[in-house]
Amino acid sequence: MKYYGKKIILGGILLVVLIFIGGVLVVPRNARAEENKCVIKEARFRPSGDKGSGWYTDSYRPQVRVDIWSENCIGKKIQISIRDSDDHNTLDDVFTRDSIDNMNGRPIEVPGDYFSIKLVAGEDECEMSDNPDCNYYFKIDKTSDGATEEFLSQNKEGGMLRYQCDGSILFGACDEIWGFLGIKKFTDWTTLTDDLLGTPLSGYVLLEPLGEFTSLDAEKEGLGGYLNKIFAVVIGLAGLLAVLMLVINGIQYMMTDSVFQKGEAKSGIGNALLGLFLALGAFVILNTINPDLVNLDLNPDKISIDINDMPMIVGAPGTALGDYIVGEPWTPSGITPSETDARKKLSDAGITVTSSTGATCTTVGQPGCTSAGGLPYSTIDKIIALKTKCNCPITVTGATEYWLHKTHGLGKAVVDFSVTPGLTKYIMGTETETFPADCEDYAVNKDGLNFIAKAEATPACVKWSPAPHWHIVFN
Numbered sequence: 001m002k003y004y005g006k007k008i009i010l011g012g013i014l015l016v017v018l019i020f021i022g023g024v025l026v027v028p029r030n031a032r033a034e035e036n037k038c039v040i041k042e043a044r045f046r047p048s049g050d051k052g053s054g055w056y057t058d059s060y061r062p063q064v065r066v067d068i069w070s071e072n073c074i075g076k077k078i079q080i081s082i083r084d085s086d087d088h089n090t091l092d093d094v095f096t097r098d099s100i101d102n103m104n105g106r107p108i109e110v111p112g113d114y115f116s117i118k119l120v121a122g123e124d125e126c127e128m129s130d131n132p133d134c135n136y137y138f139k140i141d142k143t144s145d146g147a148t149e150e151f152l153s154q155n156k157e158g159g160m161l162r163y164q165c166d167g168s169i170l171f172g173a174c175d176e177i178w179g180f181l182g183i184k185k186f187t188d189w190t191t192l193t194d195d196l197l198g199t200p201l202s203g204y205v206l207l208e209p210l211g212e213f214t215s216l217d218a219e220k221e222g223l224g225g226y227l228n229k230i231f232a233v234v235i236g237l238a239g240l241l242a243v244l245m246l247v248i249n250g251i252q253y254m255m256t257d258s259v260f261q262k263g264e265a266k267s268g269i270g271n272a273l274l275g276l277f278l279a280l281g282a283f284v285i286l287n288t289i290n291p292d293l294v295n296l297d298l299n300p301d302k303i304s305i306d307i308n309d310m311p312m313i314v315g316a317p318g319t320a321l322g323d324y325i326v327g328e329p330w331t332p333s334g335i336t337p338s339e340t341d342a343r344k345k346l347s348d349a350g351i352t353v354t355s356s357t358g359a360t361c362t363t364v365g366q367p368g369c370t371s372a373g374g375l376p377y378s379t380i381d382k383i384i385a386l387k388t389k390c391n392c393p394i395t396v397t398g399a400t401e402y403w404l405h406k407t408h409g410l411g412k413a414v415v416d417f418s419v420t421p422g423l424t425k426y427i428m429g430t431e432t433e434t435f436p437a438d439c440e441d442y443a444v445n446k447d448g449l450n451f452i453a454k455a456e457a458t459p460a461c462v463k464w465s466p467a468p469h470w471h472i473v474f475n
Contacts, residue, residue: 038073044158051163084125112185120179242276339373374410392422
């Protein structure tokens with residue numbers, strides 16, 4: 001008796017231990033399952049509420065979104081239905097429970113915690129005897145694996161969308177189906193605003209999006225590839241017709257007792273075999289001689305040339321370029337200073353004239369050079385005054401070489417300067433010394449100087465500019 005009593009006590013202790021271990025293992029597992037459960041925290045129509053009459057028309061259909069805030073749902077599928085809460089029991093209502101046809105338990109794979117389902121409003125399930133005709137709400141159903149709790153938008157903020165449909169008893173009913181445009185995810189709930197709604201759509205709206213077209217590279221096939229495919233199709237059709245003629249003439253040969261018809265059938269079979277041989281034999285023979293004979297390539301090889309220098313003027317010596325000839329000596333003269341005089345006057349003021357190659361222009365059309373000859377005397381005086389007022393180094397990188405700069409030329413008060421912190425600070429009128437790469441014009445009118453300065457940087461503003469610079473037009 002004592003022996004059995006000890007067994008009962010030991011069994012009870014073992015049972016308690018097992019229950020304890022099970023509680024330790026199972027309860028946290030259930031807790032983790034609850035913690036990781038997919039939950040729809042909030043969802044709403046946008047726009048929502050009463051829209052009245054005229055908001056929707058068949059020819060001008062507004063876009064609508066269903067915004068959804070989920071948790072632990074990424075990669076899982078939810079099922080969404082959009083329904084009309086009418087009091088009528090039509091035949092369509094019996095089968096779909098007032099759900100619109102293409103949004104009845106529609107499976108959606110959740111792309112992120114915050115996302116929108118983009119739709120085009122319709123009239124499906126609306127009843128013209130209701131007021132308003134359309135009373136839409138949506139339902140997110142529990143998935144088959146129980147991963148998502150049911151969410152019903154009725155009696156929730158933003159959960160209803162009401163409006164009059166565009167139909168009449170004489171000319172039509174409320175029968176336009178909704179359109180599905182796609183799904184887009186967002187970073188947070190606050191970014192889902194009304195301004196993200198697209199414009200209303202006119203005309204016919206597809207029930208489902210066609211998808212996005214990728215770029216079509218016609219150069220991969222070209223005319224040669226097209227002809228190759230046509231060649232293969234023609235051979236295939238010839239073989240098919242030959243087999244068809246063999247079958248028809250074979251049946252005719254077996255079914256007739258007429259010697260004349262049997263002769264016609266034999267002739268047809270021979271012609272079919274000959275045609276099949278010619279079609280296939282031509283391809284085999286040509287492909288054996290040279291595969292390129294049956295592989296047409298009408299696309300010539302392309303040659304790529306890298307240009308690492310500024311463009312030169314296209315034209316042989318003797319070609320007219322404005323008032324000058326390409327290749328002629330560049331010797332500005334007249335009422336403007338010569339190259340030597342202009343450079344000396346600027347040099348005496350501590351101003352350097354240079355270029356991308358360091359060369360001085362000697363002929364019309366010469367690339368990579370800078371010419372100061374031909375600048376108006378007044379412009380040279382303003383350049384010197386600019387150096388004095390900004391108290392900064394000044395370097396001229398472009399002046400009268402009009403074949404390199406379309407806005408420059410003889411007698412024009414247009415000059416390019418290299419970028420220096422002091423000059424940038426003076427032009428922008430601020431404490432910053434950073435050159436702005438915005439291609440903007442800056443009007444300067446101070447210290448007796450009046451000019452427009454443009455920040456030009458490669459390649460945003462000037463296609464062939466060798467470096468960022470200030471382009472200044474003196475008034």
